[in-house]
Amino acid sequence: MLFKDLHLVEPILKALETEGYSTPTPIQEQSIPEVLKGRDLLGLAQTGTGKTAAFAIPILQNLFLQKRTERNHPQFIKSLILTPTRELAIQIDESFAAYGKGTGLKHAVIFGGVSQHSQVQALQRGVDILIATPGRLLDLINQRYINLQHLQIFVLDEADRMLDMGFIHDVKKTITHLPAKRQTLFFSATMPNEIAGLASSILNNPVKVEVTPPSTTVEKIEQSVFYVDKGDKKLLLAHILQDKAIERVLIFTRTKHGADKVVKDLNPKGIKAEAIHGNKSQNARQRALTNFKDGSIRVLVATDIASRGIDVDELTHVINYELPNIPETYVHRIGRTGRAGKSGTALSFCDAEEREFLRDINKLIGIPVPVVNEHPYKMDISNYRPAPVAAKSQNQGRPNGFRRERNWSNNRNR
Numbered sequence: 001m002l003f004k005d006l007h008l009v010e011p012i013l014k015a016l017e018t019e020g021y022s023t024p025t026p027i028q029e030q031s032i033p034e035v036l037k038g039r040d041l042l043g044l045a046q047t048g049t050g051k052t053a054a055f056a057i058p059i060l061q062n063l064f065l066q067k068r069t070e071r072n073h074p075q076f077i078k079s080l081i082l083t084p085t086r087e088l089a090i091q092i093d094e095s096f097a098a099y100g101k102g103t104g105l106k107h108a109v110i111f112g113g114v115s116q117h118s119q120v121q122a123l124q125r126g127v128d129i130l131i132a133t134p135g136r137l138l139d140l141i142n143q144r145y146i147n148l149q150h151l152q153i154f155v156l157d158e159a160d161r162m163l164d165m166g167f168i169h170d171v172k173k174t175i176t177h178l179p180a181k182r183q184t185l186f187f188s189a190t191m192p193n194e195i196a197g198l199a200s201s202i203l204n205n206p207v208k209v210e211v212t213p214p215s216t217t218v219e220k221i222e223q224s225v226f227y228v229d230k231g232d233k234k235l236l237l238a239h240i241l242q243d244k245a246i247e248r249v250l251i252f253t254r255t256k257h258g259a260d261k262v263v264k265d266l267n268p269k270g271i272k273a274e275a276i277h278g279n280k281s282q283n284a285r286q287r288a289l290t291n292f293k294d295g296s297i298r299v300l301v302a303t304d305i306a307s308r309g310i311d312v313d314e315l316t317h318v319i320n321y322e323l324p325n326i327p328e329t330y331v332h333r334i335g336r337t338g339r340a341g342k343s344g345t346a347l348s349f350c351d352a353e354e355r356e357f358l359r360d361i362n363k364l365i366g367i368p369v370p371v372v373n374e375h376p377y378k379m380d381i382s383n384y385r386p387a388p389v390a391a392k393s394q395n396q397g398r399p400n401g402f403r404r405e406r407n408w409s410n411n412r413n414r
Helices: 010-018 026-036 051-069 086-099 117-125 134-142 159-164 168-175 193-202 230-240 256-269 282-293 327-334 352-365
Strands: 041-044 079-082 107-110 129-132 153-156 183-188 207-210 221-227 249-252 273-276 299-302 317-320 344-350
Touching: 010 051, 010 086, 026 041, 026 051, 026 207, 041 051, 051 079, 051 086, 051 129, 051 153, 051 183, 079 134, 086 107, 086 129, 086 282, 107 117, 107 134, 117 134, 129 134, 134 168, 159 168, 159 183, 159 193, 168 193, 183 193, 230 256, 230 344, 256 273, 256 299, 273 282, 282 299, 317 327, 327 344, 327 352, 344 352
Parallel strands: 041 183, 041 207, 079 129, 079 153, 107 129, 153 183, 221 344, 249 299, 249 317, 273 299, 317 344
Antiparallel strands: none
């Protein structure tokens, strides 16, 4: 199927062609027709599946057709996209700009951490589509700069991350400001009980689109784990990054301090790196992300909260410098690479204290992450016996792109 087979209007088809898109991803193919019909939708999809376009394209089309039939187009907020992080909000706004450039629809993005002045000015000029993070949205509602009573389409994006970040109460407050009669689109990578309950309370007879089973890893991502003592991680990282084939790498740490420390270790070795986390100003975060996207720096170090919304073309590698203590987070992290059908590589460092985290990850994804036995900083794990993982069929147990072992001992010559 092609985008032109989805009965999209000419301005949107032209914009998609300009962006180089001709074939929808599975979630786009299944979601766009249903959203165009006005159906509520529950979308379960892991990161990198193209869900932003799955809701942006039909929203733009429906509002464009409505605008074309109205003689005097009233400038009310007709669609609200609520998302957990500033980076993701900016990314979604950029998508609406790209796909909607020929529609004449106005969109704006609001988020905290910066002055509200320019955001308020944009709202006062009139907005059809608003992309927002929860805190700033409620702030501006309370200041009476935002009225959502004419809203027609509400999108809750990354619902599970809203829960992880403690925004679920803000989401529920936001919903009280919405009209009862509306179309609601609900997207989440996972479906914990509280998120499932929220979905059932705000969706009306939704169509369910599930393109990938929850908490599975992208099949084209080559995964591997390095057993290494905690004090040797910085040495192993520098050793691995000597491999020039690693063109652009996103490194994850559990803490803000840890992210800054990795940058401090890498820069003196001539490896250009910057960190992105919640203690950084919005301008600093955007500058680091821009430098990463345009290739000015090769390495971006991030915490999990800051990572949502990092969508970088040709991201070849993800490195888990510290394993996450929540196994689902591992899936989200490595999903930053291997996007849009491309291959990617995910490397993980595991010290003695993180072995239980690795066990939980193996149980979640249903296959042991292959161990790299040949590297110069190998930790002795002879006394460690991880919990067994339930056996799967050969095809299920080793998806395309998984390899048993990769030799990094000679990567200086690669």
